[in-house]
Amino acid sequence: MSEIIVSASDVMRTFMISAGVFRAKRPLHAVNGVTLDIRRGEVLAIVGESGCGKTTLAKLLLGLLPPSGGDIRLDGRPVMTIPRLEMAGLVQPIFQDPYSSLNPRKSVGAIITLPLVVQKDQDPSTWRRRAEEMMALVGLPPRLYNNFPNQLSGGQRQRVAIARALINRPEVVICDEPTSALDVSVQSQILNLLQDLRGELNLTYIIISHNLAVVEHMATRVAVMYLGRIVELAETDQLFKAPKHPYTMALLESVLTPDPSLGIPDTHLGAAYPNPVDPPSGCTFHPRCAQVMAHCSVQAPKRVPVEGGHVECHLFDANLGKEKAIA
Amino acid sequence: MENHILNVRNLTVDIPLPSGMLHAVQGLSFHVDRGETLAIVGESGCGKSLTSLAIMGLLPKKAIRTADLLELAGEDILNATESRMSDIRGSLMGMIFQEPMTSLNPAYTIGNQLIETMRRHRPVSVDEARDRAVFLLEKVGITAARSRLTQYPHQLSGGLRQRVMIAMTLMCGPDLIIADEPTTALDVTIQAQILLLLAELQKEFDMGLILITHDLGVVARVADRVAVMYAGQVVEEGSATQVFGRPTHPYTQGLLDCIPIPGKTERGKHLGSIPGIVPSLVGNLSGCRFADRCQHAMTDCSAADVGFRPASEVGHAYRCLLTPEQSAQNAAKLGAA
Numbered sequence: 001m002s003e004i005i006v007s008a009s010d011v012m013r014t015f016m017i018s019a020g021v022f023r024a025k026r027p028l029h030a031v032n033g034v035t036l037d038i039r040r041g042e043v044l045a046i047v048g049e050s051g052c053g054k055t056t057l058a059k060l061l062l063g064l065l066p067p068s069g070g071d072i073r074l075d076g077r078p079v080m081t082i083p084r085l086e087m088a089g090l091v092q093p094i095f096q097d098p099y100s101s102l103n104p105r106k107s108v109g110a111i112i113t114l115p116l117v118v119q120k121d122q123d124p125s126t127w128r129r130r131a132e133e134m135m136a137l138v139g140l141p142p143r144l145y146n147n148f149p150n151q152l153s154g155g156q157r158q159r160v161a162i163a164r165a166l167i168n169r170p171e172v173v174i175c176d177e178p179t180s181a182l183d184v185s186v187q188s189q190i191l192n193l194l195q196d197l198r199g200e201l202n203l204t205y206i207i208i209s210h211n212l213a214v215v216e217h218m219a220t221r222v223a224v225m226y227l228g229r230i231v232e233l234a235e236t237d238q239l240f241k242a243p244k245h246p247y248t249m250a251l252l253e254s255v256l257t258p259d260p261s262l263g264i265p266d267t268h269l270g271a272a273y274p275n276p277v278d279p280p281s282g283c284t285f286h287p288r289c290a291q292v293m294a295h296c297s298v299q300a301p302k303r304v305p306v307e308g309g310h311v312e313c314h315l316f317d318a319n320l321g322k323e324k325a326i327a
Numbered sequence: 328m329e330n331h332i333l334n335v336r337n338l339t340v341d342i343p344l345p346s347g348m349l350h351a352v353q354g355l356s357f358h359v360d361r362g363e364t365l366a367i368v369g370e371s372g373c374g375k376s377l378t379s380l381a382i383m384g385l386l387p388k389k390a391i392r393t394a395d396l397l398e399l400a401g402e403d404i405l406n407a408t409e410s411r412m413s414d415i416r417g418s419l420m421g422m423i424f425q426e427p428m429t430s431l432n433p434a435y436t437i438g439n440q441l442i443e444t445m446r447r448h449r450p451v452s453v454d455e456a457r458d459r460a461v462f463l464l465e466k467v468g469i470t471a472a473r474s475r476l477t478q479y480p481h482q483l484s485g486g487l488r489q490r491v492m493i494a495m496t497l498m499c500g501p502d503l504i505i506a507d508e509p510t511t512a513l514d515v516t517i518q519a520q521i522l523l524l525l526a527e528l529q530k531e532f533d534m535g536l537i538l539i540t541h542d543l544g545v546v547a548r549v550a551d552r553v554a555v556m557y558a559g560q561v562v563e564e565g566s567a568t569q570v571f572g573r574p575t576h577p578y579t580q581g582l583l584d585c586i587p588i589p590g591k592t593e594r595g596k597h598l599g600s601i602p603g604i605v606p607s608l609v610g611n612l613s614g615c616r617f618a619d620r621c622q623h624a625m626t627d628c629s630a631a632d633v634g635f636r637p638a639s640e641v642g643h644a645y646r647c648l649l650t651p652e653q654s655a656q657n658a659a660k661l662g663a664a
Contacts, residue, residue, distance in 0.1 A: 049514040049515075049517075050485075050514055154371075155604075183370040183371055183541065184370060184541060184543065184582055184585050184586055185370060185581065185582060185585050185600060185601040187585065187586075188585035188586070188587075188598035188599060188600045189600045192598055192600060195595060195597070210514060210515055211515075212515070212589065213544075213586065213588060213589055214587055216589040216590075216594070217587035217589075217592055217594055217595075217598070218594075218595075236594065240589055240590070250516060251515065251516065253519075254516045254518065254519040255515070255544070255589060256518075256519070256547070256548050257544055257547070257588050257589065257591075258543040258546070258547040258571055258583060258586065258588070259547055259548075259571070260547045260548070260550075260567035260568050260571045260572070261568070262547075262548060263548060264519055264522045264523045264526060264548050264549060265519050265523075266519070266523060267516050267519050267520065269516050269520070273486075273514070273517075
């Protein structure tokens with residue numbers, strides 16, 4: 001039992017994108033060199049705009065996609081060598097939309113016990129009892145055991161999805177936008193539930209979200225992704241109090257807290273999100289960056305270790321940072 | 328009074344279902360002034376989208392709409408003919424929907440669609456309409472506007488598409504814009520830009536804006552006045568400062584307690600929650616519709632219909648039996664807990 005449960009080093013995932021019938025396919029680097037250690041019991045949040053590679057990274061960590069380069073280890077073992085079944089017992093996902101992630105033709109009981117069936121669990125006589133225990137744990141009345149998903153509300157469906165993910169007691173749960181399809185009052189119930197379960201079952205969460213308020217509430221560490229790279233990684237407090245990367249700053253500014261005395265923030269992120277097939281040269285963020293310097297468009301920034309994480313920006317590179325900015 | 332661009336009194340939408348009558352919207356009264364933003368906020372199924380469809384006359388055929396008054400810029404649109412309504416939509420009243428990809432036609436260039444919108448309503452030449460389209464695309468912050476006209480919706484990003492939609496609603500210079508979840512499908516960084524743009528354009532063209540959303544953060548930052556809807560009724564109405572500063576209805580208080588706020592809610596602590604689910608709106612309803620989920624419910628709550636009553640400040644009203652003082656005490660308890 002080492003402290004690091006998931007370890008990714010320089011992970012890449014490239015998709016070949018067709019540009020037309022007669023044109024050569026072009027590479028899209030969805031995940032482009034991610035190095036990340038996830039500690040046992042922590043809640044790591046991955047934030048970023050759509051298309052930044054959050055979901056691809058989640059699929060890589062789930063072992064659903066093989067990496068094109070680099071190495072992902074789960075408990076010290078390379079993910080791609082772990083048999084699929086064993087992997088499913090260790091890492092489980094919870095998806096965004098509980099309307100499409102549950103089979104409408106299966107009853108709640110069948111959905112929750114399916115992982116036990118798949119894992120060829122030895123003791124079928126206990127399945128129903130275990131499913132009902134799990135339902136009670138996630139706040140579903142056991143009388144819903146024989147109901148179908150269309151008879152449930154959105155919040156109840158998400159609880160079914162959570163129960164299904166947890167019935168085999170996984171080590172790591174990857175929540176991909178767990179509450180964005182839900183109403184505000186239901187969102188808070190699900191977030192509270194995830195918090196409680198984490199303590200009770202000793203889980204490690206990877207939460208993928210674009211809702212920074214949710215991230216601030218749930219996460220212990222935050223990784224900010226931009227065009228396939230983690231541009232800043234820091235403890236949550238550190239990141240929210242003193243963001244380093246200009247992109248993180250812009251993201252934090254765009255959080256709309258319900259305070260009518262404040263206006264609409266101007267994030268100064270003028271240009272639209274770049275086309276990931278054709279990323280900008282140098283630092284990929286430089287066309288949108290408020291603190292851009294001359295060499296940003298030429299040279300890609302290195303990973304600079306800072307307290308509790310890292311940042312990828314020339315501003316923090318001791319050799320290239322401030323002096324050049326003045327010059 | 329003349330300033331009201333939209334005046335709605337006692338709007339009700341009923342939908343007959345095999346199991347009975349669904350009272351989707353009940354007794355809705357509000358008005359929007361020029362240059363004013365009214366936000367209608369509520370959770371799914373509260374009737375906020377049906378309200379906007381009812382104003383635009385786009386309800387499904389079987390829905391029954393009644394009202395004492397429905398006036399746009401002094402004109403009665405309750406009894407207007409369908410052909411008059413389709414003249415009004417797009418010219419006097421513009422709409423922006425949540426998902427720009429589904430509201431733009433994928434088979435036509437955006438230039439085509441912008442020009443057609445204007446030519447449908449105004450006697451202008453194609454060239455004049457094209458100039459107006461270029462002018463508005465630049466206004467909504469699209470660079471190289473003239474070359475964009477020949478592009479198809481799929482060639483644009485989500486944020487750009489929503490900008491095109493906004494330009495399209497402005498083509499005929501409407502008096503009122505109804506934006507139904509305009510930024511829900513967009514990234515947070517783009518959301519701020521689109522909201523800022525909407526607010527600027529609204530002031531510049533002196534339009535009324537109805538913003539329909541479930542996002543309390545958006546509402547607080549954008550709205551002048553807020554109407555909180557629950558189960559087909561407005562449960563609280565007032566200025567943004569009043570509704571967010573002194574929420575008086577238990578539902579509003581509960582909603583505000585539900586959302587995590589960076590720097591305010593403590594990490595890992597339980598967020599507030601509203602137990603239970605939204606009641607079914609089918610059949611005869613009486614009493615407060617929130618009573619089942621309300622922690623301050625009394626026996627009187629389910630007895631008779633609960634009326635709208637003024638709160639302690641002018642312009643602030645709510646639908647609850649609790650006095651403003653009692654509500655303030657409850658709010659203080661929530662804050663302390």
